[in-house]
Amino acid sequence: MAETQQAAPAQTRQxxxxxQGVRWCPGCGDYAILAQAQKTFPTFGRKKEDFVFVSGIxxxxxxxxxxxxxxxxxxxxxxxxxxxxVKLANPDLSVWxxxxxxxxxxxxxxxxxxxxxxxxxxxxxxxxxxxxxLTKGQYSPTSELGKVTKSTPxxxxxxxxxxxxxxxxxxxxFVARTLDRETKHLQAMIERCYNHKGGTxxxxxxxxxxxxxxxFFQYTEKATKAQTVLWLENGQPMLFGAEKEKGIRMDGNIxxxxxxxxxxxxxxxxxxxxxxxxxxxxxxNFTSNDDFPEPIGVLYSVDxxxxxxxxxxxxxTATEKMGRGNLESLLNAGxxxxxx
Amino acid sequence: MSxxxxxxxxxxxxxxxxxxxxxxxxxxxxxxTSAQFGNDLATLPDFPAEIRAPAGSLAGVSAFQLxxxxxxxxxxxDDPDVLxxxxxxxxxxxxxxxxxxxxxxxxxNAFTAKNLKFAGYEENPLENGSLESYSLYxxxxxxxxxxxxxxxxxxxxxxxxxxxxxxxxxxxWMFDRSLEPTLKFLEKKFGKRPELVEANTKALxxxxxxxxxxxxxxxxxxxxxxxxxxxxxxxVTGNLAxxxxxxxxAEKSGIPLFYGGYPITPASDILHQLAVWRNFGIKxxxxxxxxxxxxxxxxxAFAGSxxxxxxxxxxxxLKGEALGLAVIAELPLVIVNVQRGGPSTGLPTKTxxxxxxxxxxxxxxxxxxxxxxAQTPGDCFYAAYEAAMIAVxxxxxxxxxxDGYLANGSEPWKIPDVDSxxxxxxxxxxxxxxxxxxxxxxxxxxxxxxxAIPGTAGLEHRIGGLxxxxxxxxxxYDPVNHHTMTVMRAEKTARIVNExxxxxxxxxxxxxxLILSWxxxxxxxxxxxxRLLADGQKVGHCHIRWINxxxxxxGEILIKFKEILIPEINYGQLIKIIRAEYLVDAKxxxxxxxxxxxxxxxxxxxxELVK
Numbered sequence: 001m002a003e004t005q006q007a008a009p010a011q012t013r014q015x016x017x018x019x020q021g022v023r024w025c026p027g028c029g030d031y032a033i034l035a036q037a038q039k040t041f042p043t044f045g046r047k048k049e050d051f052v053f054v055s056g057i058x059x060x061x062x063x064x065x066x067x068x069x070x071x072x073x074x075x076x077x078x079x080x081x082x083x084x085x086v087k088l089a090n091p092d093l094s095v096w097x098x099x100x101x102x103x104x105x106x107x108x109x110x111x112x113x114x115x116x117x118x119x120x121x122x123x124x125x126x127x128x129x130x131x132x133x134l135t136k137g138q139y140s141p142t143s144e145l146g147k148v149t150k151s152t153p154x155x156x157x158x159x160x161x162x163x164x165x166x167x168x169x170x171x172x173x174f175v176a177r178t179l180d181r182e183t184k185h186l187q188a189m190i191e192r193c194y195n196h197k198g199g200t201x202x203x204x205x206x207x208x209x210x211x212x213x214x215x216f217f218q219y220t221e222k223a224t225k226a227q228t229v230l231w232l233e234n235g236q237p238m239l240f241g242a243e244k245e246k247g248i249r250m251d252g253n254i255x256x257x258x259x260x261x262x263x264x265x266x267x268x269x270x271x272x273x274x275x276x277x278x279x280x281x282x283x284x285n286f287t288s289n290d291d292f293p294e295p296i297g298v299l300y301s302v303d304x305x306x307x308x309x310x311x312x313x314x315x316x317t318a319t320e321k322m323g324r325g326n327l328e329s330l331l332n333a334g335x336x337x338x339x340x
Numbered sequence: 341m342s343x344x345x346x347x348x349x350x351x352x353x354x355x356x357x358x359x360x361x362x363x364x365x366x367x368x369x370x371x372x373t374s375a376q377f378g379n380d381l382a383t384l385p386d387f388p389a390e391i392r393a394p395a396g397s398l399a400g401v402s403a404f405q406l407x408x409x410x411x412x413x414x415x416x417x418d419d420p421d422v423l424x425x426x427x428x429x430x431x432x433x434x435x436x437x438x439x440x441x442x443x444x445x446x447x448x449n450a451f452t453a454k455n456l457k458f459a460g461y462e463e464n465p466l467e468n469g470s471l472e473s474y475s476l477y478x479x480x481x482x483x484x485x486x487x488x489x490x491x492x493x494x495x496x497x498x499x500x501x502x503x504x505x506x507x508x509x510x511x512x513w514m515f516d517r518s519l520e521p522t523l524k525f526l527e528k529k530f531g532k533r534p535e536l537v538e539a540n541t542k543a544l545x546x547x548x549x550x551x552x553x554x555x556x557x558x559x560x561x562x563x564x565x566x567x568x569x570x571x572x573x574x575x576v577t578g579n580l581a582x583x584x585x586x587x588x589x590a591e592k593s594g595i596p597l598f599y600g601g602y603p604i605t606p607a608s609d610i611l612h613q614l615a616v617w618r619n620f621g622i623k624x625x626x627x628x629x630x631x632x633x634x635x636x637x638x639x640x641a642f643a644g645s646x647x648x649x650x651x652x653x654x655x656x657x658l659k660g661e662a663l664g665l666a667v668i669a670e671l672p673l674v675i676v677n678v679q680r681g682g683p684s685t686g687l688p689t690k691t692x693x694x695x696x697x698x699x700x701x702x703x704x705x706x707x708x709x710x711x712x713x714a715q716t717p718g719d720c721f722y723a724a725y726e727a728a729m730i731a732v733x734x735x736x737x738x739x740x741x742x743d744g745y746l747a748n749g750s751e752p753w754k755i756p757d758v759d760s761x762x763x764x765x766x767x768x769x770x771x772x773x774x775x776x777x778x779x780x781x782x783x784x785x786x787x788x789x790x791x792a793i794p795g796t797a798g799l800e801h802r803i804g805g806l807x808x809x810x811x812x813x814x815x816x817y818d819p820v821n822h823h824t825m826t827v828m829r830a831e832k833t834a835r836i837v838n839e840x841x842x843x844x845x846x847x848x849x850x851x852x853x854l855i856l857s858w859x860x861x862x863x864x865x866x867x868x869x870x871r872l873l874a875d876g877q878k879v880g881h882c883h884i885r886w887i888n889x890x891x892x893x894x895g896e897i898l899i900k901f902k903e904i905l906i907p908e909i910n911y912g913q914l915i916k917i918i919r920a921e922y923l924v925d926a927k928x929x930x931x932x933x934x935x936x937x938x939x940x941x942x943x944x945x946x947x948e949l950v951k
Contacts, residue, residue: 018802020814049797054639057805065802065815070794072642073804074635075665081632085639085647086794088623089598093643093794111635114628311623318618325620327591331584331755335521336574337376339565 011042018068024059029180029206033127034066036186041067044194046094053096054083056103059134060127060206063098077108080115083122091121091308094194101128101142105161109141113170116199118307123193123200127180128163131212144288149211164284164299167201168277174200175280175300180207181220185231185296192298198306219294230286232297237269240293248292255282257292274301345516345562350409352417353511355504356434357426357447359392359400362504366424367404368750369508373521375575375752378565379408382863384416384936385748389605389688396450396458401433410564414716414863416749418938422514424507426450426481428459435471444474445510447503449482477556481506481547488546489539498536502543509547515561519544569754576753578717578746579609582650582676585724587617588758590646593732595766598645599624600636602655605688606744607678610650630658634675638662641671642803644768644793646728650676652744653695654685660702663737665805667707667829670780670789672731672738674724679743679859681934690934691744693859694910699739700888700917706826708833710734711888713741715862718753720746723885729764730836735788741887743909745936746860767791774798779813787832789813837889843882843897850900851878853946856926858884858914860936861907867939872946879946887914895922903949905929907942 016038024030041051051069055061057076064071070093074082079097087095097104097115104112104126115122131149132138138151142163146155167175174196178189186204193200205216218224226242238248239260247269249258258264273279280300286292319325353370357363364385371383383406393400407417422443425431427450438444451466465471466478481503488506489499505522512519522544530536551557576584590597599614599622601607615624623645627633634649641647651659656677666673679695681687699711710730714723720742727740769777769790779801780789792799801813809816810824845854847869857865862883869881882897884890898904898918906915907929915928929945931937 020802047797049795049800052643052794064804069800071800071802071804072639072669073802073806074638075661075805078631078635078662081627081635082639082642084625084627084632085598085600085636085641085645086643087639088625088636089596089640089643089645089647090793090795110628111632114632311625315618315621315623319621322619325587325591325617327588327758330587330617330620331758332572332574334574335372335376336572336755337378338572339378339568339570 011048013038013042015048016041016068018066020065022066023062025210027209028059029129029208030060030063030127032180032183033125033186033204033206034063036183037067037190040187040190043191050092051094051096052083052086053098054079054086055098056108057134058100058103059208060098060100061103077103077106078111079103080108080111080122080124084115084120087120087122087308088311091312095122097122097124099124099126101126101130101140101163102132105163105166106141113166116167116170116172116201119173119198119304121198121306121308124202125193126163126201126203127206128203129206129208129212130215131208133208133211137211162284162287163203164201164287165281168281168284168300172201172300173198173302173304174298175284176201176298177203177205177296179205179216179220179296182296189298192301196301198304219296228293230293230295232272232283232295232299234272234274234298237266237271239266239269253278255292274298344558345560348561348563349411350407350413350417351422351515351561351563352405352407352420353422353424354403354405354420354434354437355424355507356401356403356430357424357504358395358429359388359390359402360395361402361426362501363402363404363426366504366508367406369522369525370511370517371406371750372525372575373512373517374406374408375573376521377517378568379410379563380413380566380568380752381406381408382413382416383750384745386935387689396427396429396455398429398433398459401430403430403434408563410566412566412568414866415936415939418940422511424511426503426507428455428461428465431465432459432461438474440473442474443477444471445477445479445507447481447507448478449480479510479550484546484550485543488542492535492539494535494539499539502539505540505543506547506550509544509549510551513548513551513560514557515563519548568752571754573752573754575750576718576721577609577748577750578714578720578742579607579678579748580613581718581720581753582714582724582740582742583610583613585721586614586646586648586674586728587620587622588721588761589725589728590622591620592758592761593646593728593764593766595644595646595732597622597648598637598640599648599650600627600640601625601633601649601651602627602630604630604652604655606680606747607650607652607655607676609747610676610678630655631662634659634662637673638666638669638671641666641673642669642794644766644791646732647672648674648676650678652678652680653682653698656695656698657702661704663709664703664705664707666737667703667709668805668808669803670735672735672791674727674731674738674740676724676740676742678747679741687934689744691860691936692910692932692934693743693861693908694913694932695741696887696910696913699741706830708830708888709736710738710833710836710886711741712738712886713859714746715859715883715885717746717749717751721753721756725761729762730839732764732766733788734786734832734836735767735791736832741859743860768793769796769799771797771799777801778811779803780808780811785835787828787835834889836886837892840886840889840891843884843891843893845897846881847873848878848880851880852901852950853877853879853903853905854898854901855879855881855942855946856884856898856904856906856914856918857881858887858908861909864937864939864942865907868942868946871939871943877946877950887917890921898922898924903927905942905946905949907937907945909936
């Protein structure tokens with residue numbers, strides 16, 4: 001998306017803050033995400049009027065109201081499809097979808113996978129809190145099996161989606177994950193999305209302190225996070241633990257956790273390669289898997305032509321071949337005859 | 341041997357055969373030839389929903405009817421004068437419509453024991469005398485084409501497929517039509533496979549020569565050129581005319597056209613056609629479903645495109661929520677519903693007018709939007725253009741209703757002078773007004789709001805599906821504001837009435853019966869009125885294109901007649917709107933059979949009313 005970067009006057013966080021009062025519950029993880037976005041967007045050096053935020057329905061979908069950019073708060077699940085229309089109509093825009101686990105993976109799951117499959121040059125920020133917040137606490141398609149909620153008093157019977165695996169299955173060209181409480185990482189991931197040409201899928205673990213408080217605390221709290229989070233960095237060995245004393249190793253094609261020490265050295269540890277689809281799929285399967293740390297960072301990133309640029313190519317090719325369409329010849333096409 | 345020519349004012353001919361027999365192509369070729377000859381005409385393709393039902397089965401019968409005439413006609417005709425039946429199943433399905441004495445041409449070779457059984461015939465109708473009351477021409481078409489294609493390097497199967505061109509050749513002879521246009525067509529269509537051009541050409545010639553030399557035909561017919569208004573013509577189907585209308589609207593207004601849609605019968609041709617015109621900068625997007633079809637269009641409208649989606653009833657049902665979004669977001673959008681038989685999957689390939697209520701009311705909340713219905717295949721051009729113009733002028737979604745009959749049917753279409761069409765421009769808000777810009781500040785006349793598109797500096801703003809505050813467009817839950825906005829949306833649609841010209845009434849302007857029609861029923865209603873007037877009845881015919889809002893002068897027209905008859909292909913929809921709106925005791929003609937009315941049916945209904 002960076003190809004249309006143009007010199008713009010220096011922007012500040014204030015430029016991206018709308019005059020609308022923010023109405024999320026106090027303590028909601030959405031505040032942190034909004035703040036990081038408002039801090040990051042001014043650094044892109046892009047004209048503010050080129051940004052469009054599109055959302056569906058849900059707590060996260062209020063996001064566009066608070067960004068002082070063009071915004072469209074639409075209907076449940078359809079933000080990705082509406083954003084596709086925005087992008088195709090004007091490919092010079094930088095189009096962002098803000099969605100949640102219900103909006104983007106349940107009612108709007110179909111549009112999400114199709115956007116990714118097409119590699120439409122749109123950035124999806126999926127706030128995953130593993131619960132329905134706006135409707136006051138029903139389980140979502142990412143809630144864990146057996147979750148007790150208002151609609152599942154005996155525990156949910158749904159096996160949850162694994163969002164990065166789903167995105168990879170849809171042939172996404174960019175799949176990443178971050179956490180609402182890791183501000184710097186969150187900023188870095190937003191920037192990666194901005195710079196990726198093609199569809200991006202960024203899952204953001206976001207705490208709903210009202211209906212699902214602490215869903216991700218094991219990955220965000222000091223006491224546990226060193227042991228539970230695998231920070232992915234391209235070209236770097238996959239180490240984790242307080243002293244980086246653990247790592248991921250491939251036993252054939254089966255990943256395992258190893259302790260660096262007598263039996264294993266850092267050289268045995270798998271090095272992250274963002275362009276490796278098989279590796280990305282293996283990492284995606286670490287999600288909420290007790291045997292592995294939670295993968296955070298860019299799981300997968302490859303370049304591929306985007307739908308919007310290919311559509312423009314077709315228009316240009318057709319225009320070169322046949323010349324710009326002429327209304328008179330369109331009207332007079334086919335077999336015609338004259339009545340005197 | 342020379343044969344006598346009998347002069348006819350108009351002829352109705354119906355080609356019927358198996359889905360694989362190429363009846364649609366045959367009908368289309370006869371249509372194109374007659375159009376170029378100068379007849380007025382109207383067509384009715386009628387094909388099954390199954391792509392290939394078992395060969396020879398009743399379910400697999402496909403037909404194409406056309407009326408061609410030396411006078412101005414409005415329908416594909418009621419009953420055929422000539423029926424071409426390519427197999428027993430086609431005969432079984434269509435014979436009931438052929439009046440006694442009518443011409444019946446059959447492919448004798450297809451009347452095999454197997455096909456007869458498949459069609460439910462216990463014995464061969466060609467042999468048991470049951471067809472004695474018709475002028476039967478039983479021709480061994482399959483055998484004929486086998487002989488004419490002898491020596492060509494083609495499989496027997498491919499040779500047999502040319503029999504439709506044999507039948508076409510017979511008809512061209514019978515009605516004294518030139519083979520030239522069809523020979524040109526074959527060259528164009530099969531140019532890359534010369535053996536197919538040759539085989540079909542031979543079959544066509546064989547059919548024509550058969551008429552000339554065989555001793556069986558006693559009469560040929562002449563249908564002179566029609567006295568159509570002077571001008572340049574082409575033959576268009578409704579779907580093609582819709583596409584040309586949309587493309588013309590985009591070109592004239594300078595607003596780029598975006599089409600988002602999902603394939604559905606009978607609307608898919610709109611997607612196919614627009615996809616061809618890439619060199620006009622037209623963007624088509626085959627979405628993952630109907631909802632993404634309309635929502636992508638809404639996104640494109642937000643970004644400044646002339647956005648269009650098209651579908652049929654089931655797809656429009658899926659688009660309902662998004663339509664509400666377009667209403668509250670006040671974005672221009674054209675939604676085409678090519679109506680088909682319902683409910684549910686219903687009759688996918690058959691025509692109906694039963695989505696009027698869906699268009700008028702099929703959304704949650706008070707969500708009014710303008711509804712226009714095209715009246716003939718050619719009128720789809722004007723209706724699509726008008727829908728686009730109103731959408732942009734008033735910043736509103738507009739529903740354009742066509743139907744399967746209009747969409748697939750065709751008529752000679754006088755190519756319009758586009759300079760004479762009313763022009764319109766997008767009211768894109770400019771950066772210069774960014775200081776005073778308010779997203780929901782309205783045009784005094786149309787109540788349309790500014791079109792502030794992404795990419796315009798200083799106009800950054802947010803819209804959405806939550807209720808808007810008057811003027812600012814910010815989210816508002818204020819009760820008084822909600823009422824104000826509800827009234828505003830209704831008023832905006834109502835004001836479109838100022839765009840609707842006076843409603844013409846054909847025939848008497850007061851009297852016994854007014855036939856009030858809408859949509860594709862125009863032709864049958866007009867023809868019925870012509871017949872009734874010729875019969876000395878005091879009737880008028882009034883056709884409405886805009887259904888929301890209704891024309892200003894309609895009430896005045898209605899009260900001048902003792903009775904009002906509303907023929908529509910549904911179980912009573914416009915009639916309820918008219919009764920509610922004008923408190924008149926209108927009567928309905930409601931035959932819901934998946935096919936258009938014959939004019940005679942409307943004539944009879946009027947006669948019943950005045951009895």
